[in-house]
Structure formats: C-alpha cells, structure tokens
Amino acid sequence: MRISELSARSGVSVPTLKYYLREGLLPPGRATGARSAEYGDDHLERVRLVRALVESGGLSIAGVRKVVAALDSPPPTRHELMGVAQYALARERNPAADPGWRKVAGALLDDLGWQVSEESPYRADLAAALEAAVAAGLEGGGRHLAAYAKAMHRVAQIDVRNLPPESPEAALRTVVLGNVLLDPVLAALRRLAQEDVSSRRG
Amino acid sequence: MRISELSARSGVSVPTLKYYLREGLLPPGRATGARSAEYGDDHLERVRLVRALVESGGLSIAGVRKVVAALDSPPPTRHELMGVAQYALARERNPAADPGWRKVAGALLDDLGWQVSEESPYRADLAAALEAAVAAGLEGGGRHLAAYAKAMHRVAQIDVRNLPPESPEAALRTVVLGNVLLDPVLAALRRLAQEDVSSRRG
Numbered sequence: 314m315r316i317s318e319l320s321a322r323s324g325v326s327v328p329t330l331k332y333y334l335r336e337g338l339l340p341p342g343r344a345t346g347a348r349s350a351e352y353g354d355d356h357l358e359r360v361r362l363v364r365a366l367v368e369s370g371g372l373s374i375a376g377v378r379k380v381v382a383a384l385d386s387p388p389p390t391r392h393e394l395m396g397v398a399q400y401a402l403a404r405e406r407n408p409a410a411d412p413g414w415r416k417v418a419g420a421l422l423d424d425l426g427w428q429v430s431e432e433s434p435y436r437a438d439l440a441a442a443l444e445a446a447v448a449a450g451l452e453g454g455g456r457h458l459a460a461y462a463k464a465m466h467r468v469a470q471i472d473v474r475n476l477p478p479e480s481p482e483a484a485l486r487t488v489v490l491g492n493v494l495l496d497p498v499l500a501a502l503r504r505l506a507q508e509d510v511s512s513r514r515g
Numbered sequence: 516m517r518i519s520e521l522s523a524r525s526g527v528s529v530p531t532l533k534y535y536l537r538e539g540l541l542p543p544g545r546a547t548g549a550r551s552a553e554y555g556d557d558h559l560e561r562v563r564l565v566r567a568l569v570e571s572g573g574l575s576i577a578g579v580r581k582v583v584a585a586l587d588s589p590p591p592t593r594h595e596l597m598g599v600a601q602y603a604l605a606r607e608r609n610p611a612a613d614p615g616w617r618k619v620a621g622a623l624l625d626d627l628g629w630q631v632s633e634e635s636p637y638r639a640d641l642a643a644a645l646e647a648a649v650a651a652g653l654e655g656g657g658r659h660l661a662a663y664a665k666a667m668h669r670v671a672q673i674d675v676r677n678l679p680p681e682s683p684e685a686a687l688r689t690v691v692l693g694n695v696l697l698d699p700v701l702a703a704l705r706r707l708a709q710e711d712v713s714s715r716r717g
Contacts, residue, residue: 365651368651369651399710428714429707433706433710438702438706439700439703442700449571449696450567458700461701464673466704466708467665468663468666468705469708469711470708473709487653490651491653492705494644494648494651496702497640497647498641498648498660499705500698501637501644502667502668504601504640505637506629508598508601508630508635509629509631509671510672510675511597512631
C-alpha cells in the first residue's frame with residue numbers, strides 16, 4: 314500500500330508517518346520510484362504499536378525507540394519482550410520509594426511466591442501506594458493484602474491470556490493498551506461489584 | 516478532650532476544626548465554659564471521616580455535608596449509607612456517557628446478575644472506560660469482560676468484608692480511603708502479577 318493508505322488504515326497522518334520514518338521508529342518501505350514506496354501489513358502493525366505507545370502509553374520518542382529496538386533485536390523469550398514494554402510504561406515516579414515499604418512489598422511477593430525481577434519498577438509503585446494508603450489512615454488494607462493480590466493475579470491471567478499470538482507487534486500493543494486503558498474499566502467494575510456485594514448483606 | 520487534643524489526635528489543625536464546626540460538619544462539643552468545650556471519641560471519628568472525604572476523596576464542603584447529613588439521619592440500611600459515600604466519590608465526569616456504551620455496560624451487569632441501582636454513577640464510568648478502550652484500538656478486552664468482572668467481584672468482596680463494624684463513621688471512612696487509595700495498590704499488584712504469569716509461560 315502507498316503511504317496515504319497506510320495513513321488511512323492506521324489513523325496516523327502522513328506527516329507523522331514521515332516523522333516516524335525519519336526517527337527510525339518505522340522501517341522504510343520498498344522503494345517503487347524516486348519518491349514513492351510500498352508498505353505492507355507489517356508496517357501497519359508497527360504504526361499501530363507506535364501510535365499506542367505514544368498516544369495511550371504517553372511514551373517519549375526515546376521510550377518508543379527502546380521498545381522498537383527490542384522488537385528489531387528481540388530478547389530470547391517472548392516474556393522478556395513483553396517485559397520491555399511493560400517496564401517502559403512505568404511512570405518512573407517512585408524511583409526512591411521508602412526502603413521500609415519496599416521491604417514490605419518484597420516480603421509480600423516472596424510470601425506469594427511470585428516470580429518478579431528485582432528490576433521491576435512496579436515494586437516501587439506498590440511500595441509507594443501502600444505507604445500513601447497507610448499515611449492517609451487506611452487500616453485493615455494490609456491484613457487483606459494477600460487476598461487482594463490473589464484477586465489481581467486472576468486479572469493478570471486474563472491479561473496474559475488475552476495477548477494476541479499472531480505478531481509480537483500486536484501483542485506489545487495489547488500490553489500497552491491493556492495496561493493503560495483497562496485500569497479505569499477495572500476501577501468501575503470494582504465499584505459496581507461493591508454495590509452488589511453490599512446489597513446482598515443489607 | 517480539649518480542641519487542642521482533638522487536633523493532635525486527628526492531625527487536623529485547630530483553625531480547620533473550627534471551620535468544620537462553623538460549617539456544621541462537626542457537632543459542637545459539650546460546653547465547659549464560656550470559651551471552652553469538651554470533645555469525645557465520636558468527635559474524633561467524625562473529624563477523621565471529614566478529613567478523609569476532603570483530603571483523600573477530594574470532595575467539596577457541599578459533598579461532605581451530604582455524607583454527614585446521611586450520617587445524622589441515616590437511611591434504613593447500612594448498605595444505603597455506604598452507598599451515599601460511594602456515589603459521592605464518583606467524579607461526575609461521565610454524566611452523558613454514550614447511550615450505546617451505557618447499554619453494553621447495562622447488559623453486562625444483567626448477564627452477571629449484579630444488583631446495581633440504575634442511579635449508580637459507575638454505570639456511566641464503565642461505559643466511558645469501555646468506549647475509550649475500544650476507541651484506542653483495544654480488541655479482545657470485550658471478550659474477556661465477564662472474566663474481568665468476576666475477578667473484580669472478588670476484590671469487592673474483600674473491600675466489603677474489610678469495612679470496620681464498630682461505627683458508621685469508621686466504615687464510611689474506609690469506603691472513602693479504600694476506593695481512592697487502593698486503586699494504585701491494585702494497579703501495581705496487577706502488573707507484578709502479569710510478570711509472574713508471563714514468566715511461567717516463557
């Protein structure tokens with residue numbers, strides 16, 4: 314397809330596509346003339362991924378380049394490739410989470426037997442979120458932390474099962490969109506379910 | 516206790532306590548002199564609730580007054596009282612959610628057999644969140660929506676079980692803090708669990 318069709322099918326404007334090409338986020342098409350090139354479905358998949366990373370994931374171009382580089386020289390396992398995108402989405406706001414709360418978070422993961430790298434940015438996210446909850450005066454949450462974790466493990470099982478097997482691009486795009494856009498869906502479902510649970514208790 | 520001790524124990528400054536008194540959010544203490552009054556543990560509980568509604572819940576004074584009014588003339592069931600706080604926390608950003616997506620959300624709740632009032636603001640939240648996810652290109656989420664809902668129902672069971680039985684003030688405070696402050700905890704747990712699930716698949 315021509316670049317105009319690539320634009321129409323991906324919803325990304327031609328000038329933005331040319332920007333992606335210049336930045337190396339999108340590989341060049343097959344030259345069909347001095348000023349024209351032909352693009353394939355793999356380009357379309359790549360554009361959709363880049364768009365999701367930029368628009369939904371809020372990544373910088375440097376952040377997108379990191380994910381794209383991992384696609385072009387993939388790590389040994391699909392698990393590691395998905396991890397590149399998942400870690401890139403972390404908001405890097407909790408680099409210096411309180412060491413005490415990091416220990417609490419780490420102990421929880423150990424107790425649960427979860428396999429999570431020490432490098433995961435979400436360890437610090439969990440530590441910071443727990444600290445904020447307790448600082449605001451929430452009691453009892455800690456008592457039930459393992460139960461909450463097990464419920465969220467079921468959510469994660471659906472997330473991972475949900476990844477399309479076809480192409481790594483499509484799977485990475487689902488990692489991005491699923492993490493960014495399903496949190497509000499889950500939050501609404503949680504509150505609707507609270508009403509159901511509560512109504513049955515009276 | 517004197518107002519200074521109420522301040523020390525609640526973490527709310529004396530001028531702010533006086534403001535709560537003037538606004539009727541906190542009932543007056545027992546007068547012990549022309550310019551002094553004595554406060555009890557019920558005042559402390561009330562202050563903690565008001566603080567949670569204002570600081571964590573982000574409610575306006577009018578919003579707080581609504582919750583406090585429900586406490587002072589409670590509805591017939593505890594379920595309805597908790598609902599007053601839960602609905603007050605809704606951000607009212609989706610009053611006009613797309614009717615098509617509202618139908619999708621409603622059909623899901625019907626299929627699940629959940630008892631949720633037509634008045635719940637979280638119906639519109641769910642509709643808007645689903646619409647945004649699909650607009651951004653997330654596929655497959657819909658297929659698994661019922662599975663996600665069931666996992667979040669388990670979360671809600673922990674939420675409701677977690678409500679302290681002692682006083683309605685303490686229970687309402689937990690509704691507020693639990694809804695506002697546990698979402699980030701759940702989001703971090705979800706991502707940590709994704710890594711665990713994914714690592715076992717390779």
